[in-house]
Amino acid sequence: MSLYATRRRRNSMATSLAWGAAIFGLTWLLLILAALLYEGLRGLSPAVFTQMTPPPGSQGGLLNAIAGSLVMTIIGVAIGAPLGMLAGTYMAEYGRYSKLTIVVRFINDILLSAPSIVIGLFVYTLLVGPMGHFSGISGAVALALLVIPVVLRTTEDMLLLVPGSMREAASALGAPRALVIGKVAYRAAKAGLVTGILLAVARVSGETAPLLFTALNNQFWSSDLNAPMASLPVVIFQFALSPYKDWQQLAWTGALLITFAVLALSITARALSAGRRKSK
Amino acid sequence: MSELAMESAAPRPAVVDRTKALSSIALLDWIFFQVTRAAAVIVLIILGGVIVSLVHGSLPAIRAFGPGFLFSQAWNPVTDNFGALPAIFGTIVTSVIAMLIAVPVGIGIATFLTELCPHALRRPIGVAIELLAGIPSIIYGIWGLFVFAPFVQTHVQPGLISLFGDVPVLSSIFAGPPYGIGMLTAGFILAIMVLPFIASISRDVFETVPPVLKEAAIGVGCTTWELMRYVVLPYTRVGVIGGVMLGLGRALGETMAVTFVIGNAHKISPSLLAPGTTISATIANEFTEAVGDIYTSALIELGLILFVITFIVLAIARYMLMRIERKSA
Numbered sequence: 342m343s344l345y346a347t348r349r350r351r352n353s354m355a356t357s358l359a360w361g362a363a364i365f366g367l368t369w370l371l372l373i374l375a376a377l378l379y380e381g382l383r384g385l386s387p388a389v390f391t392q393m394t395p396p397p398g399s400q401g402g403l404l405n406a407i408a409g410s411l412v413m414t415i416i417g418v419a420i421g422a423p424l425g426m427l428a429g430t431y432m433a434e435y436g437r438y439s440k441l442t443i444v445v446r447f448i449n450d451i452l453l454s455a456p457s458i459v460i461g462l463f464v465y466t467l468l469v470g471p472m473g474h475f476s477g478i479s480g481a482v483a484l485a486l487l488v489i490p491v492v493l494r495t496t497e498d499m500l501l502l503v504p505g506s507m508r509e510a511a512s513a514l515g516a517p518r519a520l521v522i523g524k525v526a527y528r529a530a531k532a533g534l535v536t537g538i539l540l541a542v543a544r545v546s547g548e549t550a551p552l553l554f555t556a557l558n559n560q561f562w563s564s565d566l567n568a569p570m571a572s573l574p575v576v577i578f579q580f581a582l583s584p585y586k587d588w589q590q591l592a593w594t595g596a597l598l599i600t601f602a603v604l605a606l607s608i609t610a611r612a613l614s615a616g617r618r619k620s621k
Numbered sequence: 622m623s624e625l626a627m628e629s630a631a632p633r634p635a636v637v638d639r640t641k642a643l644s645s646i647a648l649l650d651w652i653f654f655q656v657t658r659a660a661a662v663i664v665l666i667i668l669g670g671v672i673v674s675l676v677h678g679s680l681p682a683i684r685a686f687g688p689g690f691l692f693s694q695a696w697n698p699v700t701d702n703f704g705a706l707p708a709i710f711g712t713i714v715t716s717v718i719a720m721l722i723a724v725p726v727g728i729g730i731a732t733f734l735t736e737l738c739p740h741a742l743r744r745p746i747g748v749a750i751e752l753l754a755g756i757p758s759i760i761y762g763i764w765g766l767f768v769f770a771p772f773v774q775t776h777v778q779p780g781l782i783s784l785f786g787d788v789p790v791l792s793s794i795f796a797g798p799p800y801g802i803g804m805l806t807a808g809f810i811l812a813i814m815v816l817p818f819i820a821s822i823s824r825d826v827f828e829t830v831p832p833v834l835k836e837a838a839i840g841v842g843c844t845t846w847e848l849m850r851y852v853v854l855p856y857t858r859v860g861v862i863g864g865v866m867l868g869l870g871r872a873l874g875e876t877m878a879v880t881f882v883i884g885n886a887h888k889i890s891p892s893l894l895a896p897g898t899t900i901s902a903t904i905a906n907e908f909t910e911a912v913g914d915i916y917t918s919a920l921i922e923l924g925l926i927l928f929v930i931t932f933i934v935l936a937i938a939r940y941m942l943m944r945i946e947r948k949s950a
Contacts, residue, residue, distance in 0.1 A: 352844035359737055362729025363746065366820065369813045370753050373760065376768045428664050431657035445661045448668045450939045454867060456874025456931055458901045459671065462924040465908075466674040489664060517646045519653040547757020550876040550901070554908045574759050578877065581763045589767075596760050607755040611748060 374600075381597025384590040389598075394560055394576055397585040403595050405562045406576040409477065412564075413556060413572060414546050416481035421488025422538050428489075429496025434522050446497070453490040460486050461551035469555055477563070477570030480556025487548060488541040495537025499530040532613045539610035543603045549574035573599055671928065679922030681914050690922060696887035698911070703919035705926060707887045711804065711897040712927070715879065716872040718808025718893070719815055723872075724865055726812075727819030734820070735827045735853075736845050747824070754817035762881035765810045766802070770882055773809075774801025778894055796892040800884065805893040807883045811875055815868035822864030826857040826945050859948075863941030870935040874927060876901035900927040 388402045395401020428445065436442040461483055468479040503526050511521045527534065557569040558579060573595050580592035682690065686703065693704025734747055778799030785791035830853050838852045854861065884896020885906050898906075900923045911917045 348844055348847070352846040355846035355849070356737055359729045359733040362726045363733040363738070363750075365726055366730050366750050366753065366816055367746070369816075370749055370756075372768075373756065373764050376764050377760070380767070424660050424663060427657045427660035431654075431661045435654055435657060436661070441658070441661055441665075445664050447936075447939060448665055451932060451935050452664075452668060454870050454874075454931075454935050455671075456876065456901060456927055458874070458876045458904055459675070459924050459928045459931075462678070462904065462908075462921055463671045463674050466678040466921065467670070470678075486667060489667070493664065517650045519650045522653070543755060547759060549757070549759045550905055553905055557909065574757065574877075577759055577763060578880075581766065581881070592763060593767075596763050600756055600760050603755055603757060604752060607752065608748075611751075615744075 377593070377597045377600055380590075380593040384594035385597070389591075389594055393562055394571065394580075394591070395587070396560070397583065397588055399587075401591070403573065403576065403591060403598075405559065406571040406573045406595065407598070409556070409559070409563070409571040410546060410573040412566075413477060413481045413484055413552070413570060414542060416478070416566075417484030417545055418488050418538065418542055420482065421485035422492050422541065424485075425489040425492030425537075425541075426496045426534065429493045430500065430522060432493075433497045433500035434518075434526065445493075449490045449493050452486075453494060456550075457487060457548055458550035458553075461553060461555055464551065464555045475555065475557035475569040477556050477566040477568065480552045480570060480572065481566070483551035483555045484545040484548065487545050487551065491541040491544055492537045495540065496530075496534060499533025499537070500526055502533070503529045536610045536614040539606050539613070543606035543610065546606070547574060547599055547603050549578055553578070675921060675925040675928060679918055679925050682918035682922040685915055686919075690919070691926070694887075694889060698907075698913075698916055701913065701915045703916070705900070705923055707889050708898050708900045708903050708923055709926065710889050711883065712873055712899040712901070712930075714804055714893070714897070715808040715811055715883070715899055716869060718805065719811035719872045720865065720869055722809065722812035723816045723819055723868060727816050727864075727868070728823050728861065730816070730820040731823030731827055732849055734824050736849065747821070750817050750820050752817075753813065754821075758814065758875060758877040761810055761814055761878035765806065765878060766881040769810065770801035770806050773806050774799050778805075781894070793891045794893055797890075797894050799894060800896060802882045802884045802896060803892075803894050804883070804897050807879045807897075807899070808893075810878050810882060811872045814875060814878060815872050818871060819864050819868040822867060822942070823857075823861050826860030826864065826942075827853055829860070829945060829948070830856050857945065859941045860945030863938045863945065866934055866938030866941065870931045870938060873934065874901060874931045876905050880905045900924070 386402075388400065389404075390402060390407065391404060392400065392402035393405045394403060428449075432442040432445060464479050464483040464486065468482060469475055472479070507525055507529060508521050511525045512518075516524070552572050552575050556572055556575070558575045559569045559571040563570055577592045577595045577599070580588040580595075583589065682703065685701075686693065690703065690705050691709070692706055693702075694706050695702045695704040696707065697703070730750060734743060734750075738746060778795075778801070781795045782797075782799065785795045834852055834856065835848060838848045843851070879899050880902040883898055883902050885898050885902060886896040887898055887903075890897065904920050904924055904927075908917070908920050911920055
């Protein structure tokens with residue numbers, strides 16, 4: 342009887358600890374979101390979207406930072422996503438059992454979790470050093486290097502999920518390999534491929550470290566990719582660490598914008614891939 | 622009948638040059654194959670490029686300081702004398718604190734999600750935990766600086782200092798004025814950040830346990846705790862350790878959140894409440910202000926050290942996760 346009681350006691354202790362762990366995790370999510378809403382909403386006004394980042398003590402918004410973020414993210418994804426998709430296609434369709442695939446998969450998994458600040462240093466020595474100045478384009482390249490591993494991974498995974506019998510059917514009709522991939526495999530995996538790109542956008546739009554010394558920052562409007570460019574995360578970094586109250590307020594508002602954009606993207610991506618998994 | 626057949630066959634298309642069509646298709650095929658393979662090779666080259674460029678960039682510092690760089694505590698931009706030890710120390714200490722908190726909690730969450738949670742709530746709670754991983758690290762930084770650190774400063778640290786003030790070893794670990802920012806705060810925020818990775822990978826590997834094993838354990842009367850402790854955890858040990866290593870890799874390289882709350886002081890202090898620095902925080906804080914080749918190069922060498930450390934940790938993690946994947950396949 343006492344053994345039974347001990348086992349029951351131990352079990353209820355362990356299960357309540359597991360419940361506690363889940364509540365612990367959710368609490369931080371709620372605390373962070375609550376703080377963002379509380380601090381960020383106060384500063385949310387049309388000026389945020391229509392005015393440039395101000396010098397301390399005067400009115401201003403985040404327009405140039407938002408625009409810079411958009412531009413660099415779009416270019417980064419435009420460079421990184423095709424490259425990642427093509428490499429993923431090779432790994433899933435052509436070289437499924439080749440040595441190259443195994444090595445690339447391993448390297449890509451490392452890149453996927455490698456510290457993004459190291460990618461920033463890489464781009465600095467590759468582009469910023471030789472060019473002699475910080476620029477929007479090197480920021481975009483740094484982001485592209487972060488897009489590649491995410492897109493590559495999801496492309497490979499999603500193409501591997503496409504049943505081989507579909508490819509065999511197409512091949513049996515005489516379709517060449519490239520058409521089988523383009524018209525059958527890509528089409529079947531479409532939702533998954535889009536998910537990968539959305540996840541990559543979500544990942545890079547909050548990245549700060551690789552932009553610190555590639556794109557640097559710019560207090561003014563700039564559409565010149567060859568010049569330093571502002572971005573939302575870097576502005577948040579600068580303004581939050583400044584001693585000025587109005588700059589800190591803008592940092593919170595920027596943080597609110599970024600977080601909800603990123604969370605919306607990743608929820609959309611999840612919804613897409615969930616629909617796919619169900620239909621499978 | 623035969624007339625009909627004749628008629629339908631009559632308007633024949635002009636004869637296509639089959640060899641020409643086939644060869645153009647073959648060319649297209651060949652191009653597509655080469656393009657995809659080139660993309661795969663480029664990904665390889667990128668990693669090689671990262672290592673080569675970091676080594677190249679840190680050569681001046683390597684020549685100037687030699688292996689002593691790793692063990693020197695100096696950090697003086699004026700005299701161009703640099704050492705990596707405080708940054709390495711801070712990186713390791715904050716990561717260890719993070720893992721001490723995140724590993725048990727992460728495994729607890731994974732247990733909750735696979736064994737205890739009502740089915741209807743499993744997906745929403747799982748997604749909510751993963752959203753923690755989606756929040757950009759700069760957000761953790763600004764939240765940590767303005768919300769969490771002041772709370773720690775007024776409510777947690779004075780308590781810790783007075784609680785351990787008379788205990789021999791602990792009194793020096795929890796010593797000094799309560800700044801709010803410092804190693805302990807940074808470690809705790811890192812713990813929250815890596816928690817979702819450990820939780821979701823543990824959950825995934827827990828789900829690779831064959832149902833028949835679990836059914837057998839429940840059949841002989843195991844409690845949930847005994848099921849986890851004697852069946853699930855031993856079966857998934859390699860995968861869980863892989864997940865933990867992956868979380869460790871993240872914690873070692875995390876930059877922005879730590880930069881906000883670490884205090885950026887180049888010294889080694891026995892107290893966890895004291896400000897310190899990490900490799901990534903040093904680079905983020907000082908890189909754009911670094912003047913002179915040696916200063917820049919020393920920072921790049923720090924980046925190289927960080928990359929080597931995380932590469933080793935991540936490689937071990939991936940190897941272990943590959944093993945458990947093969948087991949479940």
